[in-house]
Amino acid sequence: MLIHGFTLDRRVWRPQVRSLSAGFRVITYDCRGFGRSSAPAGPYSHHDDLHRLLRHLGVARPHLAGLSMGGRIALNYALARPGSARSLTLIGSDVGGHRYGFDWDAGLAALDPAAAKAVWLRHELFGTVRRHPQAWELVRAMVADYSGWHWRNRDPRLPPDTGAVTRLAEIRAPVDVVVGALDLTDFHRVSRTLATRIPGAHRTVLPGVGHMAGLEAPDAVNALLLRRLTCGSRQQRSDP
Template identity: 55%
Template sequence: MDHNGGHLFFRVAGRGEALVLVHGFTLDHRLWTRQFERFRSDFRVVAYDCRGFGRSSLPTGPYSPTDDLRCVLDHLRIARAHLVGLSMGGRIAVNFALAHAERVTSLCLLGSDVGGYRFSFDWDPPGATLEAMRARWLENAVFDGVRATPALFREVAAMVADYTGFHWCADDPRESDRDAVRLLHRLTARTTVVVGENDLPDFHVVARILADRIPSAGLEVVPGAGHLLPLECVDACGELVARHVAGSVVRGRPAEPGST
């Protein structure tokens, strides 16, 4: 679909309540392939590429990821949706829920970022060329959970290879969301915050902030998992999302041992 001087790529399948999957930084809709296939028989599932990632176009001027998501939903005539976001995708889901509470059925935030939180590590890898930056980025500890499984790491490497590097190499004209962390108390959607036991400390801090400040939020810790939950523990992640959208996630308790 065309929007704001460019285009946004999406996949959609199935019928029923809408379930929208939002990917993490340097990744794209392929992150969700297994969950997309699992849920398409019971939900209208949407997986899209955020602006500047995957098959969506680069920013050509000021833009808002929140507005991009709204336009995808409008294009598909989706009035309300369950939003599931990983990392950057969780950040976008939170921002969308703050701006359009009436359009969010629930939030499931996996290893989420949040606007206004300052991470202890640099998201911009060093390197004299884009290829060098991609290589250094793949050494980041956020990928440790998939690194031990060559097939999964190849999937991640393929997505990173297709990433344009725009957000590393250009001044990103994205709308600021640094006030989001102070506005979490305004969120009204039922929310499940999820973090892998072995995820980086920053993501555990963010998970606790989200769980503490969002009124209807509960926190689940997935034993033995790292950051890329949709790839590392496909069955556990799928089951957790299924319980979340059904409203049966146990609020405020960690996931049961052995769920990975």
Template identity: 65%
Template structure:
């Protein structure tokens, strides 16, 4: 059974989909993408889990911010709307950053974390993220973004690249043309990783950019209950470049099959 809908919250709406039964697992997408990036994982996990996907504010079918907002507060309200007290959180890139912020704010509500090519608040990137939408226009900005080195490896995967292009084509571009009005700031998150209580898998593609390998090393060093995984032959978007392998890895993680390494 598939449930779809919109949550009205903080002068906006958040689109979500729920399928399957069992323990809740929430899959959180990366920047400029949306819930569709998880289609293969939803298909593979739904027999055993209640899988929740949604579009973060400003992405996909969700509305753009109209004032101060918080991605992790949006997620908290969505789970309350769905009657979910605690859940496994899975996030790619920006989605991993959101999952970490949620786990730091509401540690008792997180059953486990799977962080894939994750960002973390407070990391100083060497990557050039700027897209000049004023100069290029929205169509030009989308094209420039699709040419970013972040997507170099996914371009060689036909289905994954088609999915990325479709999602970026539908991205509002809001974050390229507006100041960041998220509150509170999460720039101190990198210094609080020792507070994460949940069992955590830190997953990074072998061919991902150096920044994300550096972040993975920090997460592995500072989170207490952690299992590091390097996926061979893939880059930043592991779940789109090696969907079956990623789905099986997530299944094992969610079921607690693979042991974690405890530090501290």
């Protein structure tokens, strides 16, 4: 199960779907309020949405991979349902409770959607993906299709997950923490926190890569995911 980041949608995983689907069942989806999914109409949580989707699809113990916000969702899923995730791959991940050194939404709520998106696309998060024309075109398309709902409304997510960073030691699934060498300082801090506090977690730094690792270095990310999936398949066959 591949979980996208903020203002993006399931299309961000196109390079991974092409690579992984030859040998594995690969599922992507649009989180609530993003892509083709409807905006929140009341209290909800992304990890509960994920749980219901997996149950509907008949998936009991998924491998989860998340980019940025998607990593945060994967972590919350694993914390809410111990033993339910076969593995976590956290790429440029967010985590509830981390205090960022920058304002994610500075001034965007006051702008009309088109202007807000133009400002957002100038964010340093996207600094390195601009060097990759096809990837940058896809990012621009996803942001263009984003409704902007979260900039204009109070998000009714429940319950708050700000304590997640203090509960990382509870995670028992195999965890790969991945961060681009050129990603923002905050995401390096988060990656080190995850790798230090989650038992047995392994941290990989991808050289020459920024926040959008799966688009900027698809071969490297695909190799990491395939290694995790292959390892998980061998372990599953050996379990009694």
